[in-house]
Amino acid sequence: FIIEFFIACILEGLGHIHKNSIIHRDLKPENLVVDKHGYVRITDFGVAKEWKKNNAKETSGTPGYMAPEVLCSQNHSYAVDFFAIGVMVYEFMIGERPYQGNNRKEIKEAVLRKQVQVHLSDLPEGWSQESMNFINLTLQRKPERRLGYENGIFDLIEHEWFKNFNWEGLKKKTMKAPFLPEFGHNFDESYCEEIDPISKNTNERYQKYIQDEHFVTVFDGYTYVNEEEIRQILPAFKFNMNNGNLASKKNLTSIPKETS
Numbered sequence: 121f122i123i124e125f126f127i128a129c130i131l132e133g134l135g136h137i138h139k140n141s142i143i144h145r146d147l148k149p150e151n152l153v154v155d156k157h158g159y160v161r162i163t164d165f166g167v168a169k170e171w172k173k174n175n176a177k178e179t180s181g182t183p184g185y186m187a188p189e190v191l192c193s194q195n196h197s198y199a200v201d202f203f204a205i206g207v208m209v210y211e212f213m214i215g216e217r218p219y220q221g222n223n224r225k226e227i228k229e230a231v232l233r234k235q236v237q238v239h240l241s242d243l244p245e246g247w248s249q250e251s252m253n254f255i256n257l258t259l260q261r262k263p264e265r266r267l268g269y270e271n272g273i274f275d276l277i278e279h280e281w282f283k284n285f286n287w288e289g290l291k292k293k294t295m296k297a298p299f300l301p302e303f304g305h306n307f308d309e310s311y312c313e314e315i316d317p318i319s320k321n322t323n324e325r326y327q328k329y330i331q332d333e334h335f336v337t338v339f340d341g342y343t344y345v346n347e348e349e350i351r352q353i354l355p356a357f358k359f360n361m362n363n364g365n366l367a368s369k370k371n372l373t374s375i376p377k378e379t380s
Contacts, residue, residue, distance in 0.1 A: 122298040123212045124251075126152075128282065128290055129160035130205060135273045137162070138198045141171045145178075147204035148185045149211070158297020171197060183224040184217045188261045191228045202268040202276060206258025210238065213247055218259060235261055250281040 130152065137144055144162065151164040167180035176195045179186075187203035189196040210218045218236040221227035236259055238252045257267035258276070268275045277287065289295030 123209065124281065124285065125290075125295075125298050126160050126212075127205065127209060128277075128285055128287070130162060131273055131276055132287075132290060133160075133162045134201055134205075135277075137168075138201070138273055142168055143171055143196070143198055144168050144201050144204075145190070146181045146185070147201055147208070148182050149208060154299070154301050156301075157293060158300045159293065183221070183227045184219065186224075186227075187263065188228075188231050189263055191224065191231060196263070198272060199263040199266050199269050202258050202266055203260075203263075205276070206255050206267075209251065210236070210255050210259065213238065213244060213251065213255065214242065231261060235259075248281070250279070250283070254279050254281040 130147070134144070134147075142165075144165065146164060146167050147162070151162065153161050153163055155161055169175065169178055174195060176193050179190050179193050181190060183191065185204040185207045187196060187200035190200055207217055207219075219227050219230040221230050238255050240249070240252070243249070243252055254267070254276075257279075260266040263269055267279065276282075286295050
């Protein structure tokens, strides 16, 4: 039930996002947080876009959760978020993403190679055939075959997996969440099965890098000032009022320290 509850929270949030013509485009576990009531919230709208007809060139996101139409630089719509949901539910069920690869190219090749499907023999204990069907429909590579393509978020909400779900209780937040985190700080290692420490080799390279003289001094002599501060110290600097930028790097390096 916990995964069903988590996904329901995401669907409720997506319903609002899509209603306002926004595609999130980067749904993944790392962009989900749990509030003090145990309800899942969607975060990181860094690559979210307002839907438009021609958006083939807008291919930002995380490859492992990207819909095929985004990976292949094709026009896309709200169904890309439904594919990401399918990837997450698959990951929750199986323990790994459906399409593997070390980079975007490898993941794209894996997606084009075959259509991943969950079979009855794959179902772990506690998972239903309805959840399996939900995954298989949301993971469809062709968007026109994907659950939600016809009627949007309503197709997912009305799927058999949620036939007994208390949507009204979720909306009013009267439903008790199946998981309540212990708050006090942003991260609790007790919820992780295993945390891989940074390797000795990686740590040594990192320490060497940050101690490199060029790295440390590359910004020496530069001081950040905003537009208001620059206006206050005019006419000491040549300021381009049309675009809000300093006319040259030379001016930036000459800003008196007492004005920084």
